[in-house]
Amino acid sequence: MQKLFNFSQKSNREQGIALLMVMSSITILTYIIIDFTFETQVNKMRVHNITDRMQARLTAEAGLNLALARIRLYQEARNMYEQSEAIQGMIDLSVLEDSIRNPDFMYPIPIIDRDMDQRTISAINDFNDDSLISGELMVTISSVSGFLNPNNMRVRPLTPEEEELQEEERWGTRERQREDDGPSPQEFTEQTLIETLEDAMEKRREEDDLFDLRYGNLDARLLIKEIKFYINHPDDFQDSERAEIEAMYRANDIRPKHAPLTSLDELYLLEGWDDEIVNLIKDRLTVHEVSVIQVNELTENQLRVLFPEITEFQVEEFFRYRDGDPERNERPRPFQNASEFKELVVNRLSIINEESYEDLISAFQSAGLTIGVAGKLFRVRSMASFNRATYNLEAYIDVPIKPLPPLPPREDSRGRNNEDQAPDGDRTQRPDEFIDEEEELSRGQRSDEEEEDTRPLEFLPPRAVEIRRI
Numbered sequence: 001m002q003k004l005f006n007f008s009q010k011s012n013r014e015q016g017i018a019l020l021m022v023m024s025s026i027t028i029l030t031y032i033i034i035d036f037t038f039e040t041q042v043n044k045m046r047v048h049n050i051t052d053r054m055q056a057r058l059t060a061e062a063g064l065n066l067a068l069a070r071i072r073l074y075q076e077a078r079n080m081y082e083q084s085e086a087i088q089g090m091i092d093l094s095v096l097e098d099s100i101r102n103p104d105f106m107y108p109i110p111i112i113d114r115d116m117d118q119r120t121i122s123a124i125n126d127f128n129d130d131s132l133i134s135g136e137l138m139v140t141i142s143s144v145s146g147f148l149n150p151n152n153m154r155v156r157p158l159t160p161e162e163e164e165l166q167e168e169e170r171w172g173t174r175e176r177q178r179e180d181d182g183p184s185p186q187e188f189t190e191q192t193l194i195e196t197l198e199d200a201m202e203k204r205r206e207e208d209d210l211f212d213l214r215y216g217n218l219d220a221r222l223l224i225k226e227i228k229f230y231i232n233h234p235d236d237f238q239d240s241e242r243a244e245i246e247a248m249y250r251a252n253d254i255r256p257k258h259a260p261l262t263s264l265d266e267l268y269l270l271e272g273w274d275d276e277i278v279n280l281i282k283d284r285l286t287v288h289e290v291s292v293i294q295v296n297e298l299t300e301n302q303l304r305v306l307f308p309e310i311t312e313f314q315v316e317e318f319f320r321y322r323d324g325d326p327e328r329n330e331r332p333r334p335f336q337n338a339s340e341f342k343e344l345v346v347n348r349l350s351i352i353n354e355e356s357y358e359d360l361i362s363a364f365q366s367a368g369l370t371i372g373v374a375g376k377l378f379r380v381r382s383m384a385s386f387n388r389a390t391y392n393l394e395a396y397i398d399v400p401i402k403p404l405p406p407l408p409p410r411e412d413s414r415g416r417n418n419e420d421q422a423p424d425g426d427r428t429q430r431p432d433e434f435i436d437e438e439e440e441l442s443r444g445q446r447s448d449e450e451e452e453d454t455r456p457l458e459f460l461p462p463r464a465v466e467i468r469r470i
Helices: 002-083 085-090 093-101 118-130 160-170 185-207 209-215 220-231 242-251 264-269 275-284 300-306 312-323 338-348 354-366 437-454
Strands: 105-107 136-143 292-294 370-372 377-386 389-398 463-469
Touching (some): 002 389, 002 463, 185 220, 185 275, 220 242, 264 275, 275 300
Antiparallel strands (some): 136 377
16 A cells, blocks of 8 residues: 555656646747747848838939939930020020929829819829839939039149150250249149138138137148148149148058049048038039039039129129019029129129139139039939838939030131141241231131130030949
C-alpha cells in the first residue's frame, strides 16, 4: 500500500513537470509567433513604403518630363518669333514666356467651381480617370531671376598668342597695351558681388541689432575672395588674401573644391560663410548661364544691384509702374522690350542718365549679360505624392542659344571686298578715292554691329543642367 502511494505521488510530480514544460513551450512558441508576425507586418509595411516612394519618384519625374515638353514648345515658338517680323508685330515676347509658366499643372485636376457646365466637369473627370499618372502631382515653372554668377570669377586661361604677348611685355620688347576696354568680366563680376554683399549686409545691420553684433566686423571683400579661391585652380589665384584663406581651410583640414560651383547649395560648404550670410544673398545669384536679365522678374534686391544709387521713392515707383497698384486702380504694365525698361529708368524716373545707362549695359555685356523681357533659364519644381510617400524634385532647365556664325566678308563703300586687300592692309587707290582710315574703320564696325543685331537668334532644345531632390 505504501509503495502504491509513493508511485502515485511520483506520477503526479511527473505530470506536473510535463504540464509546466508544455505551458513553457506554448509561451515560447506564442512569443516567437507574435514576433514573427510583427516582423512580417513591419517588412510588409516597409515594402509598401518602398513601393509608394518609388511610385512617387516616378510621378515626380513624369512632372519634369511634362515641364520639358512645355519648355520645348516655348523653344519652338521662340524660334518662330525671332524669325518672323509679322509675329513680332502681333504678340509680345513676354506672352510666350507666360504661356509656359502659367498656370501651374495639378493632377488630379481640381474642380474649383462647381457651377461650371457639366461638359467641362465631365471632361476633367474623364482626363483624371484615363490618365496614367498615379498619385498626386503639382508642377511649377518659373524664370530664374538671379543673374550674378560667381563662376564668372574663374580666371580664363591665356591663349598661346596672349601668353606670347604677355611675355614680350614683361621683357620690354613690346609696349604694354592700354586697357581702354574697362574691367574684364572676371573683375566686373567680382566687384559687383562685393558691392551686392556689402549692400545686403549693411541693410540687414540697420534692421537687426543681433546681426550687427555677430557680423558687424565681417569683411564682404574677403568673403567674395574666398569664393574666387574656391572655384579657381590654386595656380590661378594669386590675390593677396590667398595666405589668409588657405590658412583657414588648412586649420580645419578641409580641401577646397577648386572647380566651378554646380549648385548654390555649395555655398554652404564655404568655410568663412555662415548659413545666415548665404541666405542673405542666395536669391541674387545663380551658378548657371543666365545671359538675360529679365526686367519683368526683377526683385527689389536685384534692382538695387543694377542701380546702387536708387532711392526708396524710385523703387516704389518702379514696381508700381511694372506691377500695378490695386489701391490706385493702376493696372500692371510689364515691359514688352528692353527699350521700355530704359525709358522708365532713364526718362520717367531719372534713376540714371542715358550715358551712365549705356556704360552699365556695356559692363554687363562684358560679363555675358543682356537686358531682356524673356529668359532662357527656368526653375522647375515637381512635387508628387502617392499614398503616404512624397517625392519633390527641383530642376534647372536651360534653353541654349546657338552661336551665331561669323559674318560674311563685308564690302567697303566702293563695293570692294575686304578680303581682296593685300595681307598688310595696303591697297592701291586713286587720290580721289582716299577715305580717312579711322572713319572707314568706325563705319565698318557700326555696319557689323548693326548687321549682327538684326540676325535672328536660334534656340536649341532645352536641357536639364541641374536636378536635385528637395
